[in-house]
Amino acid sequence: MRIAVLSGKGGTGKTFVSTNLAYVINNAAYLDCDVEEPNGDLYFKGEEQIETVEVEVPVINHDVCTLCGKCSDFCKFNALAIIINKVRVFSQLCHSCGGCSMVCPVGAITEKKKPIGVIKQKIFEGHHIISGEMNIKEETGVKIIDEIINLSKDIVEDVVIDCPPGNGCSVMASIKDADYCLLVAEPTIFGLHNLKMVYELTKVFEKKSGILINKANSYKIINDFAEEKNIEVVMEIPFDKEIGLLNSNGKIASKVSKFKLYFEELAKKIMVN
Amino acid sequence: MKKLLILSGKGGTGKTTFASNFIHISKARVFADCDVEAPNLHLASDVKNIKKRENYYGLDKSIINQDDCIKCGVCKDSCRFNAISYEDGRYEISHHLCEGCGVCNYLCPQGAIHFIKSIDGEIFLYEEDKVFATAELNMGSGNSGLLVTKVKKNIQNYIKEDDLVIIDGPPGIGCPVIASMSGVDLILLVAEPSVSGISDLKRIIKTADSFHLPIAICVNKSDLNSKLTKEIINFTKQNNYNFVGKVGYHKEIIDSINNGQFLDISTKAYHEIEAVYNKTIKILS
Numbered sequence: 001m002r003i004a005v006l007s008g009k010g011g012t013g014k015t016f017v018s019t020n021l022a023y024v025i026n027n028a029a030y031l032d033c034d035v036e037e038p039n040g041d042l043y044f045k046g047e048e049q050i051e052t053v054e055v056e057v058p059v060i061n062h063d064v065c066t067l068c069g070k071c072s073d074f075c076k077f078n079a080l081a082i083i084i085n086k087v088r089v090f091s092q093l094c095h096s097c098g099g100c101s102m103v104c105p106v107g108a109i110t111e112k113k114k115p116i117g118v119i120k121q122k123i124f125e126g127h128h129i130i131s132g133e134m135n136i137k138e139e140t141g142v143k144i145i146d147e148i149i150n151l152s153k154d155i156v157e158d159v160v161i162d163c164p165p166g167n168g169c170s171v172m173a174s175i176k177d178a179d180y181c182l183l184v185a186e187p188t189i190f191g192l193h194n195l196k197m198v199y200e201l202t203k204v205f206e207k208k209s210g211i212l213i214n215k216a217n218s219y220k221i222i223n224d225f226a227e228e229k230n231i232e233v234v235m236e237i238p239f240d241k242e243i244g245l246l247n248s249n250g251k252i253a254s255k256v257s258k259f260k261l262y263f264e265e266l267a268k269k270i271m272v273n
Numbered sequence: 274m275k276k277l278l279i280l281s282g283k284g285g286t287g288k289t290t291f292a293s294n295f296i297h298i299s300k301a302r303v304f305a306d307c308d309v310e311a312p313n314l315h316l317a318s319d320v321k322n323i324k325k326r327e328n329y330y331g332l333d334k335s336i337i338n339q340d341d342c343i344k345c346g347v348c349k350d351s352c353r354f355n356a357i358s359y360e361d362g363r364y365e366i367s368h369h370l371c372e373g374c375g376v377c378n379y380l381c382p383q384g385a386i387h388f389i390k391s392i393d394g395e396i397f398l399y400e401e402d403k404v405f406a407t408a409e410l411n412m413g414s415g416n417s418g419l420l421v422t423k424v425k426k427n428i429q430n431y432i433k434e435d436d437l438v439i440i441d442g443p444p445g446i447g448c449p450v451i452a453s454m455s456g457v458d459l460i461l462l463v464a465e466p467s468v469s470g471i472s473d474l475k476r477i478i479k480t481a482d483s484f485h486l487p488i489a490i491c492v493n494k495s496d497l498n499s500k501l502t503k504e505i506i507n508f509t510k511q512n513n514y515n516f517v518g519k520v521g522y523h524k525e526i527i528d529s530i531n532n533g534q535f536l537d538i539s540t541k542a543y544h545e546i547e548a549v550y551n552k553t554i555k556i557l558s
Contacts, residue, residue, distance in 0.1 A: 008311045010284005010444040015469060036445035037282050037476060039469035076332050076373055097353055097374030136479045139418065139448040165284040165444050166310030172369060172413040188530055190289065190313040197311065201412040219531060241497070248467030248498040 002159045003270055004178035004207075008194030010165035012186045013214040013237075016247050017266075019043045020254040021182075022127055022160040024263040029155045031148050032131035033174040034164040035117060035141035040131050042250040044124040051121075053132070053144045054113040057091040058100050064108035071100035071109060092139050117144045119151065128155060145173040153177075167197045175202070180273050181209040182234070187219045195222065199229070208273050210234040212266065234269045237262055275557045276438045278457040282477030284311075284444035286465040287493035290526055292441035293317035294546045297535045299554070301439045303428050306407040307421045307453040308443040309394065315407050317530060324400035329408060329423060331393035331416040332373030335366050341385035348377035348386060369413045394420050396427065404431040418448035425456070437557070446480045454481065459557050460488045461517070466501035474505065478514070488514060489556055491549045495519035517552035520545040 005018040015032075019040055022030035032040035041048075058071070058080065065087055072080040072087065079093040080100055091114055101109040117134040132148050134141035145164075152159055163174040175181055181202045185195040195211070202209045209231060213222050216236040226233045237243070246253045253259040277295070279288045289306075292314055296304050306314035337348070342364060349357040349364060356370035357377065366377070368391070378386045393414040399405040406427035410417050421443070432438055440457065443449040454460065460481050464474045474490070481488050490509045495502040502519060509516040523542035529535060536543040 009313070010286075010311070011465070012285060036447050037284075037469075037473040039283075039472060042468045042472060074375065074379070076375055095372055095374060097372065097376050098351070099374050099376045099379065102376065102379065134447065136446065136476065137451075137483050139451060140415075141447065142415075166410075166417075167412045168310045168410055168417050169413060169415040170447075171310075186285075188527060189316050189533070190530060193313055193316060194311040197409075197412065204412060221531070244497050248465075248470070248501060250468035 001271060002161065002177055002179045003182055004161040004163055004175040004180070005182045005184060006163035006171060006175065006198055007165060007184040008167055008198035009186070009191055012184045012191060014184050015039045015162055016253070017182065017184050017212060017214065018160045018162040020252060020263045021266060023252050023254045024260060025158050025160070025267050027126050028158040028160055029128040029130065029152060031152055031159060031161045033145045033148055033161055033170070035132035035134040035144045036164060038131050038133050040129065040162055041120065043252055044122065044127065044129045046122045046124050048120040048122040050118050052115045053117050053119055053147055054115050055096045055143050056098065056111040057094045057096065057114045058089050058109050059112045060087045060089065061108045061110070062086060064106050066106055068105065070103045070105060074099050074103045092137065117141060119144065119147060128157070140170070142170050142173050145170055149173070149177055167201050171198070171201065175205065175207065178207060180270055181207045182270065183209055183211045184214055185211055185222045186215045187213060187217060187222050189221065192221050192225055195225065199231070210270065212237070215239040235262065235266045274432055274434055274436050274438065275459070276440060276457040277553065277557060278440045278442050278453055278460045279463060280442040280450065280453070280460055280477055281444060281463045282446060282473035283465060283470050286463045286470060288463050289313045289317060289441050290530065291461065291463055291493070291546065291549070292439055294536060295550050296439050298547055298550050299437050299439070301437050302402070303404045303431050303436050304439045305405065305424050305428050306441045307424055307449065308441060309408045309410045309417050309420045309424065309449060310443065312407050312409055314441045315397070315399070315405070316533070318399070318405055320399045320401050320403050320405045322399060322401050323397055325398040327396050328392045329394035329396050329420050331391050331414060331419065333388035334368055334371045334373050334391045335375065335377050335386050336389050337364055337366055338385045338387065339363060341383045343383055345382060347380050347382065351376050351380050372415060396420070396423055398427050404428055418452035421449045421452040446476055450480065454484055454486055457486065459553070460486055461553055462488055462490045464490055464492050464505050465494055466492060466498040466505060468501070471501065471505060489517045489553050490514050491517045492519040494522040496521040515556055517556070518545070518549040520549060
């Protein structure tokens with residue numbers, strides 16, 4: 001089963017839940033798709049294999065270029081512009097569609113590979129860990145997420161996907177192949193508002209979903225929403241300073257037997273779907 | 274006029290809490306929420322009158338006119354975003370996966386592919402005695418950076434000479450964050466004392482440094498891990514970044530958010546946030 005863990009709002013506990021969930025499921029793989037701010041690696045330490053992720057960006061042969069401007073006119077992303085009698089490439093803005101080299105009438109544009117980040121892989125206590133990391137100053141890491149998801153296609157074991165915050169293109173790329181979406185929410189009006197947004201996303205993509213209330217207390221705002229929309233609340237984890245401290249120090253809470261019970265029950269409840 | 278942007282790298286460290294309290298303390302007249310994928314500042318703002326709401330159009334998306342399509346498949350072969358599928362004898366472009374590059378339109382031998390407008394979100398402008406801009410990106414959409422730029426443009430005309438403009442930023446380090454950074458005078462980074470928080474803090478610092486933007490750093494929920502709070506303070510001092518104070522974990526902060534009220538000025542939480550505010554303002558002036 002492929003379980004995506006997402007939340008809309010940041011800091012609700014996606015990485016906390018997904019690292020612990022992966023840890024209690026036999027041989028489950030863990031994918032860190034929060035490539036802008038990846039943290040799964042801090043919990044699963046070990047020797048890793050690193051490979052670079054590259055995208056194609058245009059290169060202009062200025063000797064051949066006639067400055068006709070067709071490339072910059074075509075580019076919807078404003079990644080090419082004629083500045084002081086030269087076509088300049090702003091590679092951070094390029095979406096690698098290849099359009100500029102197609103429209104160039106004199107064949108002055110080729111493509112070269114540009115690194116945008118890395119993918120790290122390791123085995124941690126029988127769990128296959130794959131995490132992505134986008135380079136600083138890059139605009140988007142969707143290509144890295146796509147490659148993580150592609151790499152994980154051959155994994156026969158269960159997979160837990162730690163998604164980025166928000167509800168945009170990188171979240172969509174992360175949940176693409178998921179069988180189940182676990183929505184981690186905290187009981188605040190902020191948490192509820194962002195839960196609603198991300199729940200809509202799972203509905204549009206026709207994903208099964210359930211809610212985990214993290215830092216649960218007597219404020220039942222998330223439970224009320226779940227009841228209204230008929231979504232299962234699969235687990236409530238109360239605010240607990242001991243869990244908070246373990247987690248903030250990069251320790252896997254499931255290594256402590258009383259916390260392990262939460263995640264074993266969570267895994268069981270999700271797996272019946 | 275000074276623009277203060279609040280960022281954190283990691284989500285959930287308390288950006289919106291700081292933004293809303295800073296707005297309250299400073300009596301800021303103009304402010305904005307640039308976290309367009311998960312906006313919340315409107316929930317903590319006392320400005321409730323929406324003056325203007327408009328659709329946000331991202332890039333146009335491609336669509337196939339099935340009557341003209343001869344099923345040659347050139348479009349599908351050339352799309353680098355795997356946005357075109359062939360099912361039941363029809364080529365279809367996924368509205369969600371299409372990035373609007375226009376390559377398929379260009380290559381289609383029949384001219385069967387054209388652009389349609391795409392509503393990728395909604396932009397809101399609140400106005401009473403104060404002005405507040407925010408937006409909400411539609412699910413699965415790209416181009417959130419462009420939407421952030423539109424939010425900032427929305428308040429531009431309202432800003433006066435002596436205004437302090439407070440901007441609540443998005444998490445991460447990608448396009449919406451980079452878009453939120455343009456034209457600001459100072460970035461306040463709200464850090465959290467956890468190994469994840471420190472790792473993310475260092476990445477957002479590198480991002481801000483690469484654009485040569487001045488930063489100030491504070492720690493939120495500092496007592497949840499005092500060892501790592503010290504580590505953050507030492508790190509900021511060693512690297513000569515401005516450290517502007519720490520705020521503990523206070524239940525009344527969460528209660529005030531849930532009750533839709535501002536923090537009571539008699540609380541410890543209020544005083545700690547006010548101290549961070551005062552130090553931040555000193556750097557700005």
